[in-house]
Amino acid sequence: xxxxxxxxxxxxxxxxxxxxxxxxxxxxxxxxxxxxxxxxxxxxxxxxxxxxxxxxxxxxxxxxxxxxxxxxxxxxxxxxxxxxxxxxxxxxxxxxxxxxxxxxxxxxxxxxxxxxxxxxxxxxxxxxxxxxxxxxxxxxxxxxxxxxxxxxxxxxxxxxxxxxxxxxxxxxxxxxxxxxxxxxxxxxxxxxxxxxxxxxxxxxxxxxxxx
Amino acid sequence: xxxxxxxxxxxxxxxxxxxxxxxxxxxxxxxxxxxxxxxxxxxxxxxxxxxxxxxxxxxxxxxxxxxxxxxxxxxxxxxxxxxxxxxxxxxxxxxxxxxxxxxxxxxxxxxxxxxxxxxxxxxxxxxxxxxxxxxxxxxxxxxxxxxxxxxxxxxxxxxxxxxxxxxxxxxxxxxxxxxxxxxxxxxxxxxxxxxxxxxxxxxxxxxxxxxxxxxxxxxxxxxxxxxxxxxxxxxxxxxxxxxxxxxxxxxxxxxxxxxxxxxxxxxxxxxxxxxxxxxxxxxxxxxxxxxxxxxxxxxxxxxxxxxxxxxxxxxxxxxxxxxxxxxxxxxxxxxxxxxxxxxxxxxxxxxxxxxxxxxxxxxxxxxxxxxxxxxxxxxxxxxxxxxxxxxxxxxxxxxxxxxxxxxxxx
Numbered sequence: 001x002x003x004x005x006x007x008x009x010x011x012x013x014x015x016x017x018x019x020x021x022x023x024x025x026x027x028x029x030x031x032x033x034x035x036x037x038x039x040x041x042x043x044x045x046x047x048x049x050x051x052x053x054x055x056x057x058x059x060x061x062x063x064x065x066x067x068x069x070x071x072x073x074x075x076x077x078x079x080x081x082x083x084x085x086x087x088x089x090x091x092x093x094x095x096x097x098x099x100x101x102x103x104x105x106x107x108x109x110x111x112x113x114x115x116x117x118x119x120x121x122x123x124x125x126x127x128x129x130x131x132x133x134x135x136x137x138x139x140x141x142x143x144x145x146x147x148x149x150x151x152x153x154x155x156x157x158x159x160x161x162x163x164x165x166x167x168x169x170x171x172x173x174x175x176x177x178x179x180x181x182x183x184x185x186x187x188x189x190x191x192x193x194x195x196x197x198x199x200x201x202x203x204x205x206x207x208x209x210x211x
Numbered sequence: 212x213x214x215x216x217x218x219x220x221x222x223x224x225x226x227x228x229x230x231x232x233x234x235x236x237x238x239x240x241x242x243x244x245x246x247x248x249x250x251x252x253x254x255x256x257x258x259x260x261x262x263x264x265x266x267x268x269x270x271x272x273x274x275x276x277x278x279x280x281x282x283x284x285x286x287x288x289x290x291x292x293x294x295x296x297x298x299x300x301x302x303x304x305x306x307x308x309x310x311x312x313x314x315x316x317x318x319x320x321x322x323x324x325x326x327x328x329x330x331x332x333x334x335x336x337x338x339x340x341x342x343x344x345x346x347x348x349x350x351x352x353x354x355x356x357x358x359x360x361x362x363x364x365x366x367x368x369x370x371x372x373x374x375x376x377x378x379x380x381x382x383x384x385x386x387x388x389x390x391x392x393x394x395x396x397x398x399x400x401x402x403x404x405x406x407x408x409x410x411x412x413x414x415x416x417x418x419x420x421x422x423x424x425x426x427x428x429x430x431x432x433x434x435x436x437x438x439x440x441x442x443x444x445x446x447x448x449x450x451x452x453x454x455x456x457x458x459x460x461x462x463x464x465x466x467x468x469x470x471x472x473x474x475x476x477x478x479x480x481x482x483x484x485x486x487x488x489x490x491x492x493x494x495x496x497x498x499x500x501x502x503x504x505x506x507x508x509x510x511x512x513x514x515x516x517x518x519x520x521x522x523x524x525x526x527x528x529x530x531x532x533x534x535x536x537x538x539x540x541x542x543x544x545x546x547x548x549x550x551x552x553x554x555x556x557x558x559x560x561x562x563x564x565x566x567x568x569x570x571x572x573x574x575x576x577x578x579x580x581x582x583x584x585x586x587x588x589x590x591x592x593x594x595x596x597x598x599x600x601x602x603x604x605x606x607x608x609x610x611x612x613x614x615x616x617x618x619x620x621x
Contacts (some may be wrong), residue, residue: 087235089288091319093380100319104235104286121380121531125289125319126235129456131380198384202456202495203535206573207347210342211456 014193020182022157023110026149026165027192031195033149034193036168038071040139041153044160046178050074055111058122061101063207065122069168076137077111089125096120096136119166129211131201133168147180156182163189169197235285236620240344242568244276244614246352252606254598255413256407257302257423261594263563263587265353265412275300276352276612277413278307279345287317293333295345299414304435308417310346311366323381327373332418332437335367335447336390337463339493340530346415347463350501350541351569352583352612353411355528357507357545358491362415363422364403364436365465369394369444379455390449390463398440398469401483401511405522406434408561409547411587440482441470457496461509471514485511487524499534522559524549537574543567556592563589581612 022041026034051073059066060082072078080090082103090101096118101109114120114136124130135142141161143151165176172195180189252267254260260267266274278298285291295311313331334346338358343349348358371392378385403410403422416422416436423433445467453459453569487509495501505528512521525548532541544566551559565588571581586607594600 001522085236086238087285089319093320102235123320123377125317125325125379198334199455199457199497202497203532204499205495206343206349208344 020158020184020187022153022161022163022180022187022189024145024153024163024165025188025190026145027197029193031192033147034145034165034167034197035147036069036136036148037145037149037151037165038069038135039143039145039151039153040071040137040162040164040166041141041156041180042133042139042164043157044104044162046157046159048140048157051140051142053077055079057081058134059087060090060124060130062087063127063130065130067132069133069135069144071135071137071142071144072114073142074117074136075113075115076136077113078109078134080109087126088130090113090122091125092120092122094118094120096171097134098127127207129201135166139164153182158183165191167197169200171195171198217384228247229439235291236287237285237412237428238283238618238620240279240281240616240618242345242614242616244612245278246274246613247277247611248272248274248608249610250606250608251603252608255602256403256410257300259423261407261591261598261600262604262606263410263589264606265410265414265583266608266610267606276614277345281305281345283558285313289316291315291317293331297345297415297417299417302423303417303420305417305420308420310417311549312417312418316434320377320380321378325375325377327375329367329371329373330369332366332368332396334361335365335371335392335463335465336373336388336449336451337361337461337489337491338505339459339461339491340528342504347413349571350503350530350532350539351543351567351571352581352610353542353567353585355545356409356411356507356526356532356547356565357505357528358527359410359412360404360507362391363410364400364415364416366391366397366416366418366437367394367447368396368418368437379453384455386453388451388453390447390448390451393444394446394467395439395442395444396437397445397467398475398482399434399436399478399480400467400469401409401485401513401522402434402436402480404511404524404549405483405513405551405559408549408559408589408591409524409526409563411545411565434480435478438475438478438480440475440480441473443468443470445469458492458494461489465489465509471512471519472517474515481513481515483511483513485509495605501530501532503530503532504528521552522549523552537572539569539571541567541569541571556596558593558597560593561591563587563591576618577616579612579614579616581614583610583612584608585610597610 053075088103116139120134122132212616234442248266252264253262255267316328348354373390404492427513447465449463466486469484471484490504508525529574530543567585
């Protein structure tokens with residue numbers, strides 16, 4: 001019921017392909033594509049393990065985290081190289097992973113390992129308006145929507161999946177999730193937000209100004 | 212004398228606190244701000260006058276706006292020292308002096324809250340306008356009447372604690388910050404309002420300096436603001452709420468708890484018992500608009516020989532600015548009033564308003580150019596008796612600012 005309130009689902013059959021494939025297409029309330037949304041697909045039957053852990057990079061460039069959103073499988077590690085000439089003090093107090101990591105010039109720091117699924121919000125203790133997210137997922141299939149608001153999950157084993165959508169600016173009253181079926185055919189899942197996004201962070205304001 | 216020593220000792224103590232491990236890079240800034248001024252201002256409050264402007268008709272042409280040096284020295288991981296030094300003109304007590312100097316303790320946020328402690332001399336967290344380095348406004352050359360007064364008379368010399376709930380870091384749209392401070396060495400605060408009311412200028416009184424020319428024969432016109440006179444600490448409490456990075460709403464209640472019957476003969480001034488409430492709202496849009504509304508309402512007393520005299524003061528300000536890339540335009544309206552309850556015709560009573568229009572352009576990381584037109588209309592009854600001038604003055608000024616900024620790390 002709540003998923004239906006948040007999004008509409010249209011499944012259509014197209015030319016059959018060897019393995020199942022699924023495209024998630026997410027649009028905002030005003031029909032613009034939702035770019036950079038995190039899509040996860042968790043199998044309901046049969047069960048599948050999480051994607052293998054990876055090593056990812058969350059850089060600091062010109063007083064901003066790059067990328068602003070990072071999706072990693074559970075047990076992955078993330079390096080924080082700090083490409084800025086100035087120091088940062090990265091922290092998270094999110095329940096999925098709490099940590100404090102000073103990033104001073106000319107020093108290498110060990111990567112941070114993320115062992116629990118969830119959204120980890122990153123901040124900098126020195127630069128209050130730095131903000132980024134690491135989405136740690138146990139799903140075997142995940143990705144982010146492209147400029148058209150679409151993400152293609154190729155070669156899915158047939159079965160039922162729980163599809164979830166996350167974006168830092170989502171303003172929906174409930175989590176967006178749908179049960180979808182991947183078979184021998186190409187599935188297109190179309191979702192539309194029912195609420196406008198929250199305002200994006202202001203850009204172009206000098207870093208030296210008070211936040 | 213002994214009190215002055217204590218203030219120096221507190222600042223020195225603040226600057227050597229913490230551990231000396233240099234894990235983070237220190238940062239410094241050096242800025243030279245020169246002005247070209249055309250003004251029809253009456254004799255400035257800086258020169259014993261009742262003029263509202265920093266640069267009056269005798270201070271046209273090329274002027275020093277500000278020479279500023281700042282230094283930010285990390286002390287270990289969670290402590291840091293901040294020093295702001297400036298030269299405003301050649302008339303001050305010291306050729307270069309401090310406007311702020313403090314040590315900050317800022318541990319990593321825990322459980323969604325961030326704490327911050329400052330010890331030393333600094334501004335209370337009340338101006339949403341003066342948000343740029345060196346407590347400057349980025350929108351105009353001359354800040355509002357409220358910010359001009361804060362820069363002239365108010366400084367926290369003491370300790371301040373802040374606690375902030377970081378809602379935007381835990382899935383909410385709001386952050387909420389509470390501040391409280393205990394301070395001394397701000398007992399003369401209010402004396403300038405009693406002497407000349409509100410003024411419009413970017414000159415911040417230095418911690419060991421003064422307002423007014425040294426050759427001044429009129430003692431009321433040269434004041435030192437940062438002295439402890441009655442050995443009674445003052446306090447303020449403040450709150451600030453932020454919606455994402457778009458809007459900020461702040462309140463501050465300030466009370467220096469001065470004993471207005473006490474006089475410090477070395478500076479020929481009383482402890483001015485000053486209390487005020489200040490509120491400000493700042494809203495920024497994604498398309499470059501900024502609106503700032505400020506209000507200040509307070510009272511200051513002295514009681515020579517137990518005879519209480521009170522000045523009630525208030526000011527409101529509204530500003531609208533639009534930024535497009537490196538260019539910005541801003542317009543501001545200020546209203547201000549001081550009422551000397553005992554004698555509305557004596558020094559310190561006034562009514563007025565002001566308009567400011569400014570354009571600024573940031574050229575690269577080093578240069579900033581700004582042009583501002585400011586007109587202050589003020590009705591000061593004391594001008595008649597004190598100076599033989601009409602009570603009503605309309606003063607305007609066209610000012611061009613060229614600022615060169617150097618920054619570095621070591």
